[in-house]
């Protein structure tokens with residue numbers, strides 16, 4: 001009798017364990033099924049983030065190595081789980097930032113980007129993969145973050161941050177990270193942070209350099225305190241023009257994650273009145289003491305003139321993207337299309353094709369019959385280049401019958417520098433060199449690749 | 460009249476795209492009776508270090524928007540900006556604000 005009872009009890013507890021295991025499996029499946037990532041194309045109001053009273057066993061195991069740090073501890077971890085962070089831009093900075101915030105167990109991540117994944121992004125935007133090309137960056141980043149830590153709530157926004165939607169969006173987050181790639185967005189994010197009282201963890205990177213500061217934090221300065229007036233648009237270089245080594249924004253995005261985690265967990269950031277400069281060439285960091293909050297600041301000062309969001313594209317004189325600007329410096333008869341140039345080639349018309357890109361770009365790709373003189377050399381009238389130009393124009397004249405002006409067609413990547421070069425050449429014509437007729441090829445080599453020769457590389 | 464101050468030696472760096480690709484210049488300012496200030500240094504730099512396209516560096520009598528001036532690793536606003544009187548061996552760096560990401 002006693003034997004039978006204990007045997008039944010053992011069987012029962014075995015079945016109970018089985019049931020429990022099945023229930024867990026079901027819950028896991030249901031959870032991953034119901035929480036399909038929803039891509040937001042406009043700003044909506046989110047449910048408040050539920051406050052966790054304690055860590056579950058799985059949390060303890062997952063975060064154990066950071067829970068051991070007295071700087072973080074259980075209290076800090078619980079604070080992370082209650083914090084929401086808005087990541088503005090899911091590119092070279094936003095990817096590593098989102099990755100480390102999710103891995104560390106931040107509560108909610110808003111991932112905002114208006115753009116789609118392109119092949120030329122993958123060297124630095126490390127959450128996106130080859131299979132995500134063409135997908136919204138926000139969705140691609142959210143998917144990658146989800147695979148890393150499904151307990152983090154991800155809100156992907158496929159939209160352009162604007163004066164119309166920024167306040168409603170920022171109000172719903174505790175900390176904002178500026179990972180954007182253009183000047184108007186940086187002023188917009190700053191003003192929205194000041195007006196909604198959110199700390200702004202801001203970083204930027206270009207070529208082999210990075211910068212990081214936390215703005216509007218514990219009485220410190222805002223972006224406008226430092227930069228009251230936007231830079232002239234022609235002095236701003238973006239990553240698609242100037243280039244960037246992928247690991248440089250990677251390092252800066254990781255530093256942003258560090259500052260966000262310290263603010264969110266209650267340790268606080270020391271970058272509130274400090275600019276950290278990273279020189280990747282010399283592998284050197286420098287910390288710069290910054291001015292305090294400025295009484296005369298237009299947005300955070302004592303008598304602010306900016307009390308609501310303004311038009312940032314007109315404030316900065318440029319568009320809120322890092323796509324290249326299209327200049328229009330010349331009249332129509334000073335320009336030809338790539339199709340026109342193709343027929344000039346096909347008809348064997350004598351001319352000189354001048355490629356005015358820097359040598360590093362000519363090394364990537366060029367038309368075999370072009371002569372390379374960088375725009376900067378033309379502007380500075382570099383002797384050896386002027387001699388080369390004189391020589392080629394003289395040769396061209398010898399080939400041509402009669403005494404008509406030799407034709408010089410100028411090409412660059414996108415057709416902006418080539419227009420500037422035509423203006424320089426027109427000044428030189430008849431003085432530094434023989435009289436010539438200079439025209440630029442609209443859209444440059446990228447238009448050539450798109451419309452004439454699809455085998456020509458694009459970069 | 461005061462005797463002229465000795466020559467001042469400075470390091471001027473940053474904005475290497477304007478300064479012919481050179482990251483750091485060791486410069487010696489000619490002696491004058493008054494100490495050099497930042498306002499005079501900007502004029503001197505324009506005449507001696509960058510000859511092309513000064514509009515990329517200065518605007519009015521100060522630096523153009525988008526350039527941050529550092530004197531010995533501090534924001535020049537903390538040091539008196541244009542009125543700051545240069546000391547021998549000072550380190551003056553011009554930082555172009557980056558916007559890329």
Ligand SMILES: [Zn+2]
Pocket residue numbers: 221222223224225226293294297298299300301
């Ligand atoms: Zn301010």
